[in-house]
Amino acid sequence: MNWQSVAGYGTMPVQIEARPDWETPMTIARLIEARQGATVTCDAATRVGDAIALLAERRIGAMPVMDGDAVIGIFSERDVIHCLAAHGAGTADLLVRDAMTSPAITAEPATPVLSALALMTRRRIRHLPVMQDGRMVGFVSIGDLVKYRMERIESEAETLRTYIQSA
Numbered sequence: 001m002n003w004q005s006v007a008g009y010g011t012m013p014v015q016i017e018a019r020p021d022w023e024t025p026m027t028i029a030r031l032i033e034a035r036q037g038a039t040v041t042c043d044a045a046t047r048v049g050d051a052i053a054l055l056a057e058r059r060i061g062a063m064p065v066m067d068g069d070a071v072i073g074i075f076s077e078r079d080v081i082h083c084l085a086a087h088g089a090g091t092a093d094l095l096v097r098d099a100m101t102s103p104a105i106t107a108e109p110a111t112p113v114l115s116a117l118a119l120m121t122r123r124r125i126r127h128l129p130v131m132q133d134g135r136m137v138g139f140v141s142i143g144d145l146v147k148y149r150m151e152r153i154e155s156e157a158e159t160l161r162t163y164i165q166s167a
Contacts (some may be wrong), residue, residue, distance in 0.1 A: 029109035032138035039139040041066045048099050049092030062127040065100045071129045073102030106131045117145045
């Protein structure tokens with residue numbers, strides 16, 4: 001039993017309850033655990049034209065660039081734009097290693113979603129490889145994190161509405 005000081009009444013026993021679900025920090029691990037299939041990746045030696053085709057085919061905005069199990073960078077739509085501005089029509093023949101953003105900024109599965117969102121905002125990036133023991137175990141976008149945050153806010157608002165209506 002825990003004791004709490006109550007103004008004017010001295011101390012009294014109180015039951016400490018577990019934190020409600022909406023107060024428990026959501027981690028990246030919980031966000032990616034239900035995902036199916038492998039993350040789309042490419043190799044640093046891939047031609048930029050082929051990487052662009054893969055982004056378009058899969059309707060994704062970025063992918064990790066791998067060297068074996070190691071993430072050595074991120075290749076994104078932004079990289080394509082910067083490469084086009086610098087190299088013009090020759091962009092498609094370059095290698096991804098020459099166009100990617102490197103080193104990749106990463107997160108761990110235990111990273112709270114809001115911390116990852118703050119990191120992405122601060123570093124002005126939209127994708128994070130999720131690394132555990134030197135291996136990539138997931139890949140999240142700022143859209144994934146914002147979607148989670150919006151669902152959480154809507155749930156909290158509904159809880160407050162229900163509470164107010166029952167009072």
